[in-house]
Each structure stands twice: as structure tokens, then as C-alpha cells.
Amino acid sequence: MKPAGFLCKIDKLGRVVIPKPLRSKYDLHTDDTIELFTEPDAIVIKKYAMSCTFCGNSEDLTDFKSKPVCADCLSKLKELNP
Ligand SMILES: [Zn+2]
Known part of the structure; x- marks a missing residue:
């Protein structure tokens, strides 16, 4: 610093x-x-700056159970539960 x-x-x-x-x-x-x-x-x-709960990305966020999740992590979550 x-x-x-x-x-x-x-x-x-x-x-x-x-x-x-x-x-x-x-x-x-x-x-x-x-x-x-x-x-x-x-x-x-x-x-x-609001960011993805999992990876910290701050773009293209979606609310998932009151937590911000980015599109990439959301698609990975969907792969876990097809
Ligand atoms: Zn993410």
C-alpha cells in the first residue's frame, strides 16, 4: 500500500x-x-460492486436463492443438476 x-x-x-x-x-x-x-x-x-458468490465475476449476474451468480457459474450449477 x-x-x-x-x-x-x-x-x-x-x-x-x-x-x-x-x-x-x-x-x-x-x-x-x-x-x-x-x-x-x-x-x-x-x-x-456486487459479484458472483462463487468466482467473484461482476458481469452478467443472476439472483439465485438471494445470491448473485454469474452466467458461467449458473451453467455449471445446471450441469450438476440436469
Ligand atoms: Zn461465477
């Missing part, structure tokens, strides 16, 4: 403002959903 070049303060409610240049660079907009990941000494923020 490399420094982004910004220092931010956490407010009384625990909020942090992501500087506009970073929001622009990572295509983050008001009301977007972000996902937080943890590393031993860091919290990583990533724009949330």
Missing part, C-alpha cells in the same frame, strides 16, 4: 471525509456503497 498524500481527521461521530481527488480517482459518488476490508494494521475502503 502506498500513501495517498492526504491526512484526514475522524469527527466525533467516527466519520471521515474522503478527499474529492480520491473520490474522483476511484469513481466514488454520494450514496455509493463502499466496502471496508481490514489488514493487520490498516482499513481499506473499496467501492462495492
Whole structure:
């Protein structure tokens, strides 16, 4: 991980403002959903993108029992239960 070049303060409610240049660079907009990941000494923020439950692909998703599944994995599931 490399420094982004910004220092931010956490407010009384625990909020942090992501500087506009970073929001622009990572295509983050008001009301977007972000996902937080943890590393031993860091919290990583990533724009949330729904992805396939099995392979992580984010294109051509179908809802299967309330889980997103891509077309490729869906066809493989169908092969298991012809
Ligand atoms: Zn998949």
C-alpha cells in the first residue's frame, strides 16, 4: 500500500471525509456503497460492486436463492443438476 498524500481527521461521530481527488480517482459518488476490508494494521475502503458468490465475476449476474451468480457459474450449477 502506498500513501495517498492526504491526512484526514475522524469527527466525533467516527466519520471521515474522503478527499474529492480520491473520490474522483476511484469513481466514488454520494450514496455509493463502499466496502471496508481490514489488514493487520490498516482499513481499506473499496467501492462495492456486487459479484458472483462463487468466482467473484461482476458481469452478467443472476439472483439465485438471494445470491448473485454469474452466467458461467449458473451453467455449471445446471450441469450438476440436469
Ligand atoms: Zn461465477
